[in-house]
Amino acid sequence: MVLSAFLAFPHPGHLTGGTSVVPPGIIQPTVQYLPFLDINCELCGKGFRLQRMLNRHIKCHSQVKRHLCTFCGKGFNDTFDLKRHVRTHTGIRPYKCEVCNKAFTQRCSLESHLKKIHGVQQQYAYKQRRDKLYVCEDCGYTGPTQEDLYLHISGVHPGSAFLKKTSKKLAAVLQTKLSPVLQRNSKEDGKDE
Secondary structure (H helix, E strand, O other), rough: OOOOHHHHOOOOOOOOOOOOOOOOOOOOOOOOOOOOOOEOOOOOOOOEHHHHHHHHHHHOOOOOOOOOOOOOOOEEHHHHHHOOOOOHHHHOOOOEEOOOEEEEEOOHHHHHHHHHHHHHOOOOOOOOOOOEEEEOOOOOOEEEHHHHHHHHHHHHHOOOHHHHHHOOOHHHHHHHHHHHHHHHHHHHHHHHH
């Protein structure tokens, strides 16, 4: 169904003064309207502070799921949600608690655990980015840079889909950065003989 067809129906996002009529097949959640959430979804009324968050949310109303799980066939609207889901099949848990060694599939789950179980509150400034963790989805290896991940995958999983998906431009950039490292490593290997 096209977005404009959904918009033809009155819904909680509109001030219709009447009851809400929702198209068949759409589950309408109970939405609490908060004044600081000033951008509302036209389909379900859910509020957002940022337009980009609304744009991401609108995909959830689409019947077309572009990203399919290769394990079970479940569909997702974006790659982040698919990656999170796939980890339920693979068991990969890259975010580890330094206090008790419990591992999690998502950073937010680790942060929640630290706060609730160990009383550790993360100290991040508003909009401060956390250090990105680069994760091998084949074995769970984690590295601090994309170069580390690329080196790991090319060495340990040479047939990986990641290498096939990596753009030629990124591969060229990484090869340029990594050539001195690879040459140094091959010279060191030659000395051992």
